[in-house]
Amino acid sequence: MRSLQDSRNEIDKIDEEMIKLFERRMEVCRDVADYKLKTGKPVLDRKRELEKLEALKGKASDDFYAHGVEELFEQIMSMSRKMQYKLLTEEGVNNDIGFDIVDSLDCEGARVVYQGLPGAYGQQAATEYFGEKAEYINVTTFREAMRYVRDGKADYAVLPMENSSAGIVTDVYDLLVEFSNYIVDTFDIKIEHCLCGLPGTKIEDITEVYSHPQAFMQSNKFIEEHGWNKVSLANTAISARYISEQTDKRRACIASENAAKIYGLDVLYKGTNFNSTNTTKFIIVSREKITRRNAGLICISFEMPHASGTLYQMLSHIIYNDLNMTRIESRPVPEKKWEYRFYVEFEGKSNQAGVINALSGINAESLNMKILGNY
Structure with missing residues (x-):
């Protein structure tokens, strides 16, 4: 049986050869970027990539290796595109995002x-x-x-x-x-939500509270402990105004101390929200x-083709350019069943080279990308 060390030594030699081949391939990609710069062709040619992947998979000896070849060359092609975006930015293409x-x-x-x-x-x-x-x-x-x-x-x-x-x-x-x-x-x-009521109201008088649904959510434990009926209104200030117009001390609201002061209510309990922070x-x-000038966060939104791995491909532009992602959210796209719009926030400035590179890549490979702000 072959020793583990012999196998590792051979892997090291193969890896060195792969690195040389990878660098050689990326150098050729510089020529591709130069051609696209001069002709105005887009960096991403997904049809060509898919054809190339199918051809490469067909050269593998079995299905397992075919899947591995596909994954490997997806990554290599992705890195090639990222380098091309970088080179185009350095040449002054798409390097001003307009802020x-x-x-x-x-x-x-x-x-x-x-x-x-x-x-x-x-x-x-x-x-x-x-x-x-x-x-x-x-x-x-x-x-x-x-x-x-x-x-x-x-x-x-x-x-x-x-x-x-x-x-x-x-x-x-x-x-x-x-x-x-x-x-x-x-x-x-x-x-800091407060339980507010008409002057002279006592907590034991209350049977019904009014507020915004989020204020109820944040004060849910407090309300449930008392068994009060909840009535939702548009916001906490409207709730305070509504209670100020009542004569029934069984009704109260969850609102701010400032709202209580404006509408002449008594603060019956401070800090109804369960989270003190x-x-x-x-x-x-x-x-x-x-x-x-001192802004340090970028927020964007985008949609994606409904295909495996596309979210990873979008986020890889942020990773590749050494940017730190601080938030990601998703929302359903109206009138598009089971499709989602993503909101991503990451650290950076609008005139920063890595930010411009990342935005160029995401814009080219996603659908409907929009920069929501640099703040």
Whole structure:
């Protein structure tokens, strides 16, 4: 029987030969990139790749090796494309993704729109970020806020993107794709829900509570312990206003302390949410394609061909360019059964070579890629 060391030595020799052949192949790919640069041909030619893979598989001695050959050359072809994107970027092709760099956002006198009534967490986020010298507009829906920005009725919108307990705000993700507005910054607000009631109300009086579904989700344990009936309203501030208009002390709401103050309610219990670190991340949205000089995150959306391995191929562009992915979410694509749109966030700046390379690759190989912001 052959010794293990002899086998390992032979594998080492084969690996060295494979490396030389790989580098030789990649050098030829430089010529391919040069040709495509001069002729304007796209880097990805999937029809040619599939034909090539079938031919290579046919040269394998059995099905097991055929599958391995297919996987190996998929990776080699992928690396070839990535090198070609890099070379094209170095030659000035697709190396500007169109963001204007600014030192900071212009907050003084800015028209800022948020969803909900005064007292909503959106108002809190807006006023804490933009300060006293901004002009504030409140609207009923997230869509209306995005429309205000798109149409120039507001300079910025402040919208919730994710809560640390309840997860993403799916409607906002969908609207980022629908509207040509861009995320220009994010801002975190610590959420402390309160049980609020009419002046003089006692907890033992309550039988019914009103609030937004996410506030219920975040305060579910507290509510279940008391056995109260839940009634959903559009947001926590609307719930506070509704209770302020009632005369029945059996009704209360889950809202912020600020909302209770605005609508003249008593705070009966602070911290109804079970997670003391409960935080909501808000995004600052502009119609201008701008990025702050110290921005460090890119967010994109894309769809993909419905085929095995395509998500990996998209994400491999981020890995290959040494970028750190910080988030991935998926949402169903409307009117396309069992197809999904992916939202990916990764570290980087819009003028960074690795970012441009990654975006060039994803844009060429995915469907409907959109840059949602650099913030």
